[in-house]
Amino acid sequence: MSQTIDKFNDYVMPTYGRLPIVLEKGHDDTAVDENGKQYIDFGSGIGTNSLGYASDKWVDAVCEQVRSIQHTSNYFYTKVQADFAAKLCRKTGYSNVFFGNSGAEANECAIKIARKYSFDKYGKGRSTIVTLVNSFHGRTIATLSATGQEVFHNYFFPFVEGFVNVPANDIEELRRVIAEDKSICAVMFEFVQGEGGVNPLDKAFVDEIFRLCAENDILTVADEVQTGMGRTGALLTSMRYGVKPDITTLAKGIAGGIPMGACLAGDKCSDVLVKGTHGSTFGGNPIACAGANVVIDTVTAEGFCEEVIAKGEYIRNKLSEIPEAEGVDGMGLMLGIRLKSKKAADILTAAADKGLLILTAKEKLRFLPPLTITYEEIDKGLEILKGLLV
Numbered sequence: 001m002s003q004t005i006d007k008f009n010d011y012v013m014p015t016y017g018r019l020p021i022v023l024e025k026g027h028d029d030t031a032v033d034e035n036g037k038q039y040i041d042f043g044s045g046i047g048t049n050s051l052g053y054a055s056d057k058w059v060d061a062v063c064e065q066v067r068s069i070q071h072t073s074n075y076f077y078t079k080v081q082a083d084f085a086a087k088l089c090r091k092t093g094y095s096n097v098f099f100g101n102s103g104a105e106a107n108e109c110a111i112k113i114a115r116k117y118s119f120d121k122y123g124k125g126r127s128t129i130v131t132l133v134n135s136f137h138g139r140t141i142a143t144l145s146a147t148g149q150e151v152f153h154n155y156f157f158p159f160v161e162g163f164v165n166v167p168a169n170d171i172e173e174l175r176r177v178i179a180e181d182k183s184i185c186a187v188m189f190e191f192v193q194g195e196g197g198v199n200p201l202d203k204a205f206v207d208e209i210f211r212l213c214a215e216n217d218i219l220t221v222a223d224e225v226q227t228g229m230g231r232t233g234a235l236l237t238s239m240r241y242g243v244k245p246d247i248t249t250l251a252k253g254i255a256g257g258i259p260m261g262a263c264l265a266g267d268k269c270s271d272v273l274v275k276g277t278h279g280s281t282f283g284g285n286p287i288a289c290a291g292a293n294v295v296i297d298t299v300t301a302e303g304f305c306e307e308v309i310a311k312g313e314y315i316r317n318k319l320s321e322i323p324e325a326e327g328v329d330g331m332g333l334m335l336g337i338r339l340k341s342k343k344a345a346d347i348l349t350a351a352a353d354k355g356l357l358i359l360t361a362k363e364k365l366r367f368l369p370p371l372t373i374t375y376e377e378i379d380k381g382l383e384i385l386k387g388l389l390v
């Protein structure tokens, strides 16, 4: 057994099921462990290393930033944060942004905006947020409360009040809840539920959310922590659905593997958070912003998102040749593979052994490869998977 693993287990809280692999370094699509074994990575640190491991341009930008200024409090300005905020807002069509350090924090910000928007306009009591069954919004007490999965509503009582759940794609139930409950201020959803099992929302359901919300002055909040920043083949997945949420949250891949969360607000709610109402010591950290500038430049370059879609289609086609793979859900390079008889968790372990890192989501295998993955690496990874799915 590795000394690192022993030390780790002695001193780090055992909150995760980990594979017995100590990753030491990586370049582009390949990770290397402490014994020099190489892995093709179809998980990219749960979609965070969106440009792969230590890709050249990203490393240069991040290192240059570290050498100039690594952090300053938010009582000052930095050019790198201004540059990223401007690029992000202009390219997504949002008015302004609040920076935090994680998906949960981005969603906390969204929840605060939704509730204060309603408080400012209607006073107390209009504070309920509709979220979807099987959603995942984070691990803080508020975002766990928002998460529509009973397994997460344990131990840590009391949870935060003011969240009701509707099953994804159930238009009738959505209509009923919004008609009956006059305390609703927002509907929050993932376009493709990630942790919930890679379940895309139906276009008709999304359209109904937007219709009902517009009619009732209810804010639409898209949690694009996993689906955003090019993952599904557009800068934002809302662009693929042809809608514009009032609030969009981003994290995971936004800075290419440095912690960052962002909460984007549209015209309607861009002046809700004012001085003193929210904050984060590390939010908008210059190193994270330097990484994020490279990510957004890469993702918005001519033809990049089309390529993400093409690679996703390529993987789908290849998987259709594997009988054990019953079907593939998802969009772009966010894919969930339904298996006929094998257990996804067993495949994940066996794949790591053979040099392929993948993820699971509920009973499915999940792929979130670097957006820059090459066809050659896709082929190599799928070849390993094919060997395990016979």
Ligand SMILES: *Cc1c(COP(=O)(O)O)cnc(C)c1O
Pocket (backbone or CB within 6 Å): 101, 102, 103, 104, 105, 107, 136, 137, 138, 139, 190, 194, 195, 223, 224, 225, 226, 227, 251, 252
């Ligand atoms: C991962 C994830 C979160 C939580 O992000 P953290 O950075 O772990 O706080 C929230 N929402 C969605 C959709 C996610 O996939």
